[in-house]
Amino acid sequence: MLDQYATTLTFIALGAIFAYSFYAVLIAGQLSLGQAGFASLAAFSGAYLAPSGADVGDVPALLIAVAIGMSVGALGAVVLGLPTMHLRGVFLAIATLGFAEAVRVVLLNQEWTGGAQGLGVSRILTVGMAWTALALVAYWFWRMGRSRYGRALEAIREDELAARSMGIDVGRHRLAAFITAGAVAGLYGVLYAYYVRLIAPNDFDFVAAVEGLVTAVVGGSTMFLGPLLGSGFQTIVPEIQRAVGVEAGWIRPFLASLLLLVVILFLPGGLASLIPRRTRMPSGDDDTTAGLAGRRHPAAGDPVVTLAGLGKEYGGVHAVRGVDLEIRAGEVVGLIGPNGAGKTTLVNMISGLVPPSSGSATVLGTAIGSTPVHRIAAAGVSRTFQHSKLFNRLSALENVLVGAHLVSRPTFLRRMIWLPSARRDERAALRQAARCLERVGLSELAGNRAESLSYGDQRRLEIARALASDPSLLILDEPAAGMNHVEAARLSELIRSLARDGLTILFIEHNVGMVLQTCTRVVVLNFGEVIASGAPDQVAADPAVIEAYLGSAEDDADEGPLAGDARSGATAAGAGDAPPDAVANVRPGAAGTLDTPDTSRDAT
Numbered sequence: 330m331l332d333q334y335a336t337t338l339t340f341i342a343l344g345a346i347f348a349y350s351f352y353a354v355l356i357a358g359q360l361s362l363g364q365a366g367f368a369s370l371a372a373f374s375g376a377y378l379a380p381s382g383a384d385v386g387d388v389p390a391l392l393i394a395v396a397i398g399m400s401v402g403a404l405g406a407v408v409l410g411l412p413t414m415h416l417r418g419v420f421l422a423i424a425t426l427g428f429a430e431a432v433r434v435v436l437l438n439q440e441w442t443g444g445a446q447g448l449g450v451s452r453i454l455t456v457g458m459a460w461t462a463l464a465l466v467a468y469w470f471w472r473m474g475r476s477r478y479g480r481a482l483e484a485i486r487e488d489e490l491a492a493r494s495m496g497i498d499v500g501r502h503r504l505a506a507f508i509t510a511g512a513v514a515g516l517y518g519v520l521y522a523y524y525v526r527l528i529a530p531n532d533f534d535f536v537a538a539v540e541g542l543v544t545a546v547v548g549g550s551t552m553f554l555g556p557l558l559g560s561g562f563q564t565i566v567p568e569i570q571r572a573v574g575v576e577a578g579w580i581r582p583f584l585a586s587l588l589l590l591v592v593i594l595f596l597p598g599g600l601a602s603l604i605p606r607r608t609r610m611p612s613g614d615d616d617t618t619a620g621l622a623g624r625r626h627p628a629a630g631d632p633v634v635t636l637a638g639l640g641k642e643y644g645g646v647h648a649v650r651g652v653d654l655e656i657r658a659g660e661v662v663g664l665i666g667p668n669g670a671g672k673t674t675l676v677n678m679i680s681g682l683v684p685p686s687s688g689s690a691t692v693l694g695t696a697i698g699s700t701p702v703h704r705i706a707a708a709g710v711s712r713t714f715q716h717s718k719l720f721n722r723l724s725a726l727e728n729v730l731v732g733a734h735l736v737s738r739p740t741f742l743r744r745m746i747w748l749p750s751a752r753r754d755e756r757a758a759l760r761q762a763a764r765c766l767e768r769v770g771l772s773e774l775a776g777n778r779a780e781s782l783s784y785g786d787q788r789r790l791e792i793a794r795a796l797a798s799d800p801s802l803l804i805l806d807e808p809a810a811g812m813n814h815v816e817a818a819r820l821s822e823l824i825r826s827l828a829r830d831g832l833t834i835l836f837i838e839h840n841v842g843m844v845l846q847t848c849t850r851v852v853v854l855n856f857g858e859v860i861a862s863g864a865p866d867q868v869a870a871d872p873a874v875i876e877a878y879l880g881s882a883e884d885d886a887d888e889g890p891l892a893g894d895a896r897s898g899a900t901a902a903g904a905g906d907a908p909p910d911a912v913a914n915v916r917p918g919a920a921g922t923l924d925t926p927d928t929s930r931d932a933t
């Protein structure tokens with residue numbers, strides 16, 4: 330019975346292994362078609378260089394060929410990956426397809442490959458061997474999935490910029506994923522060669538590459554079972570066709586294309602996304618931080634941010650100019666200013682996202698400019714974004730786990746051999762994530778996908794994710810945007826409680842009342858320049874600030890919300906907990922205008 334289906338089963342296994350080579354990079358959001366080239370190089374070099382079965386025995390011959398093939402595939406990925414890893418989306422697909430085609434043409438014109446006639450290889454692979462190899466590959470990706478490395482790859486797929494800000498070295502992770510893809514494609518190439526008896530360079534052409542990609546996409550790139558499901562579907566369709574007596578050759582590609590369309594339109598996570606992902610909050614009240622990497626924070630009063638003449642110019646537009654600013658440990662600094670004043674550009678420079686055009690800046694002892702974002706994050710800077718940058722398809726808990734990347738330890742290799750220490754470290758990271766979720770009041774929603782949360786909850790989730798790295802400096806870009814008065818008041822209390830724990834906080838906010846109530850110091854930017862800096866009540870009464878907001882100091886100062894809030898006494902940090910309604914939710918607009926509270930416009 331099994332013999333009857335041996336060929337089908339072997340091709341399901343081979344197809345799944347090839348699909349895993351695509352899955353290896355899709356999981357990190359990379360679209361590559363170069364795997365056909367790696368498989369081809371591996372198949373020919375393995376079959377050509379390995380000793381024959383007659384000399385060393387069938388299984389050793391196959392194992393030597395596999396070792397050669399996987400090494401060649403991985404090496405090919407390094408050679409191709411180093412110059413192409415900065416490419417994204419379709420550009421990477423085109424570059425890697427070019428490589429695969431170049432390999433095919435070169436091999437087609439070599440004597441030792443047999444050219445278009447192909448190279449004869451003895452059949453050694455059995456269905457059992459094929460499924461053993463598939464089981465090992467699937468095991469690799471299964472154990473990788475929940476590891477720190479696997480989560481980092483998923484984070485890169487979901488939002489590369491946010492992943493960088495969590496301290497993930499995106500370039501290194503993408504290259505590692507690409508090398509894995511090369512090795513797995515190499516494995517496929519050799520196994521294929523030792524099964525089909527005759528390999529030709531055209532077996533690894535564009536169509537083969539697209540089939541591998543389609544199998545992986547249909548199966549799904551969000552769960553390790555995806556390639557297996559995809560390959561099962563792709564291989565079984567023609568069998569069913571044969572069983573019902575329909576011989577038309579177009580049915581399989583037609584159904585595959587149709588399914589691809591359906592998957593892309595209605596099931597972006599592929600067939601595997603139909604299987605629910607479980608994320609469990611850690612049980613027990615163990616509150617220790619054992620298993621997490623320790624952080625050293627600056628002592629209260631030490632300089633955290635030092636900016637000297639910092640400026641940023643965009644083609645003649647001075648977004649920020651000549652900013653001198655020092656932020657010391659323990660301060661809660663509010664950065665306010667009218668729309669377009671340069672606030673986001675300034676915090677983007679501080680967090681390393683945007684290089685300055687002039688001046689210098691040191692953040693937690695790290696000079697910014699050419700330092701990559703993940704290194705600045707590693708120095709202790711964590712942030713949220715003006716427009717939420719969550720990992721949408723991951724659960725709330727998984728989002729915060731990625732946030733704990735910098736303080737958790739690598740677990741992948743230890744997970745492979747089930748070392749108890751890997752489990753201990755994972756539990757520590759989970760506890761850290763659970764604590765941060767609890768701190769922002771989102772424990773109940775831990776298992777919900779980030780994209781399914783309400784706007785206010787998404788902003789709080791971003792804060793929890795930023796807290797998970799145990800930062801020394803927390804930067805919040807409009808954290809109260811989209812929140813109602815009650816939520817904004819709770820957020821204000823959360824920020825003050827974080828400051829009481831010694832965290833230094835820099836936050837941009839249009840809700841001026843909340844800023845005045847929350848901060849120890851307020852810095853006001855206008856047209857890229859600092860026009861005021863000082864205690865909240867001082868700044869609120871500063872004529873230059875009132876003019877920047879209202880357009881006319883004389884006309885509006887008495888009525889102005891800045892002055893009003895400041896004078897009402899519910900303004901300075903620590904001035905007492907005003908009831909939620911006392912938090913003025915005013916938004917400064919362009920000079921001379923004052924927007925009424927508007928929560929919808931920030932939701933974009």
Ligand SMILES: Nc1ncnc2c1ncn2[C@@H]1O[C@H](COP(=O)(O)OP(=O)(O)OP(=O)(O)O)[C@@H](O)[C@H]1O
Pocket residue numbers: 643646647648666667668669670671672673674675715
């Ligand atoms: N990438 C960019 N390219 C060109 N100009 C930019 C870029 N980013 C910002 N600017 C310009 O720099 C100025 C400051 O923008 P920025 O977003 O920093 O202001 P902001 O104070 O954060 O504004 P808002 O409160 O509306 O978010 C604006 O004139 C903006 O158009």
